[in-house]
Amino acid sequence: MSSMAGKFKIWAGKHPKLSFLLAVWAVLAIVGLVQEAIKSPEQRTAEMVALAARQAVRQEEQRVEDVRRAIEAQEEEAVCIVDASCIGRRHQIEAGIWCDREVASAANYAYEWATVAKLPLMDWLDENHSVIRYRGRVSFQNGFGAWSERFVTCDFNVKEEVFLGLTL
Numbered sequence: 394m395s396s397m398a399g400k401f402k403i404w405a406g407k408h409p410k411l412s413f414l415l416a417v418w419a420v421l422a423i424v425g426l427v428q429e430a431i432k433s434p435e436q437r438t439a440e441m442v443a444l445a446a447r448q449a450v451r452q453e454e455q456r457v458e459d460v461r462r463a464i465e466a467q468e469e470e471a472v473c474i475v476d477a478s479c480i481g482r483r484h485q486i487e488a489g490i491w492c493d494r495e496v497a498s499a500a501n502y503a504y505e506w507a508t509v510a511k512l513p514l515m516d517w518l519d520e521n522h523s524v525i526r527y528r529g530r531v532s533f534q535n536g537f538g539a540w541s542e543r544f545v546t547c548d549f550n551v552k553e554e555v556f557l558g559l560t561l
Contacts, residue, residue, distance in 0.1 A: 481515035
């Protein structure tokens with residue numbers, strides 16, 4: 394008896410349920426191989442054609458889903474382009490960075506944003522929907538240490554992605 398068969402016998406003695414399942418699995422694998430071997434060439438060809446057809450259907454379904462998603466994205470983009478809050482949120486970080494730089498250069502002493510988001514309010518400045526005016530509040534400190542709050546507006550061209558200016 395080979396050493397492998399001896400090891401299997403010892404293992405099978407310790408785990409009879411697992412050895413039974415292993416034997417059933419081996420029989421099913423052999424049956425599957427035999428069934429595959431006795432198939433006629435026509436059956437194999439038919440299965441290959443069916444498999445190719447299923448794959449083609451899956452690919453077409455994926456292509457249709459991709460086109461549907463692209464159309465939805467275009468529709469959302471078309472709606473967003475004319476909605477100041479939608480397009481404004483896209484450029485809010487960049488506009489906030491530029492506006493913060495300008496506020497910092499305008500402040501003689503310390504300053505801090507009084508609104509949670511630097512520029513929470515936004516609307517179109519022009520009718521062509523190219524310039525958005527962001528609005529927020531900033532507290533400036535004067536030379537005596539007192540704070541005064543002021544409204545700030547920052548204009549940003551969303552089509553050219555250019556900061557246009559700050560108004561205090």
